[in-house]
Amino acid sequence: MLFEDTYRTIDQPTTGEFRDKGSKFLAYAFPIRTEEEVKNHLQALRAEHPKARHHCFAWRLGLGRDNYRVNDDGEPSGTAGRPILNTLYSQDLTNILVIVVRYFGGTLLGVPGLINAYKTATVEALVNAVVVSKTINEIYRIEVGFERLNDVMKLIKEQQLTVLQQSFNQECTLEIELRRTLVNVVIGRLEKMEGVQVTFVG
Structure with a gap:
């Protein structure tokens, strides 16, 4: 199955x-x-x-x-x-x-x-x-300050997530693609990080 x-x-x-x-x-x-x-x-x-x-x-x-x-x-x-x-x-x-x-x-x-x-x-x-x-994927936007960017990037690398786009201005904004079965784990960990905002895009 x-x-x-x-x-x-x-x-x-x-x-x-x-x-x-x-x-x-x-x-x-x-x-x-x-x-x-x-x-x-x-x-x-x-x-x-x-x-x-x-x-x-x-x-x-x-x-x-x-x-x-x-x-x-x-x-x-x-x-x-x-x-x-x-x-x-x-x-x-x-x-x-x-x-x-x-x-x-x-x-x-x-x-x-x-x-x-x-x-x-x-x-x-x-x-x-x-x-x-193929996997059904969902897209999330992550907004994070520079001081926590390393933690976020570490998690992205560890879970081998696809970064669709990123911009580094005053705040860093990343859009990531997540397999549906990974959503709870990854979003749960991101939400525990201080100063990290996660938004569902589609």
Whole structure:
């Protein structure tokens, strides 16, 4: 069992293809971090494939099973978006979007045929993907006077934390990235230091 702050996603965008009775299903898988990115990818693919009949998709974000969206884009309900999403669940992938572009070949495939086509196209795209494990991280801002900076830097080094940005004016300000499982330990220790202020950023 992976830590609860670890998730599986894909490293880079990939594509896959499936054909059935003249219809062509082109699957595009993208790693995403926000819902906003979904719109951008959809717009780009609609511009790239203006003659395609359908642009069906499913995305999933985060570790819960409730942050997702499916869209059949005119296909019979449940025959496109849901099979794509189920494939993401079965491979335990999240922070991912899969769009399947369909060029209609003139022959109706029926419900089982469509479910199979959207699922298979998605699997083809994921077969070509590099799956990576990532940690869910939170960002904190630390404000500290020069006299305590050494203590803070020592803790950052000891816990091998990522410093995203730092500025040293009258006060020192650091932004650090923390794995969710380390939050309690690290923030607890920082809060015990005198003259150190910690703020959750996101």
